[in-house]
Amino acid sequence: MNNKRGLSAVIVTLLLVMLSIVLVGVVFVVVQNVVKTGTTQAQQGFTCTSNGVEVTYATCNYVGTSCNVTVKRTQGSDTMGGVTLAFSNAAGDAGSNITMVNIIAPTQSRLNNVTVIPAVSNITTIQASIDFVDNQSGKISSCPGQTSFTNVGLVP
Secondary structure, three states, X not given: OOOOOOXXXXXXXXXXXXXXXHHHHHHHHHHHHHHHHHXXXXXXXXXXXXXXXXXXXXXXXXXXXXXXXXXXXXXXXXXXXXXXXXEEEOOOOEEEEEEEOOOOOOXXXXXXXXXXXXXXXXXXXXXXXXXXXXXXXXXXXXXXXXXXXXXOEEEO
């Protein structure tokens, strides 16, 4: 023999088993994060589709500095973080999004006086959407715009 040394079969087997365990752990962590993210997104989507609000009445002054808006919750019983109202006019100019943090109980209407930025005059459309509290993170998340109200009364 030429003094050649090699790894014994036992050592090689142990190294392969340890490498396999590490690889399984890495794959498990990656798959777990993907599944958790998908579950959170599905839960948010369900919350947005199973709850609803709509603007039932609105009057705004011509210069766009204040509006009286009646908002009604149409469906759902999940805890809401508020309602976001987005204002726009026929020319496509958009006002600021106003978030009302008062909670609306199911089937309850509420009159809310809100202020919009003066740069938007002749408001024609108010879009309402729900904000909800994410149970896992505790943060408030917004659903995409759900309903549009186009019969905005304009007052001097």
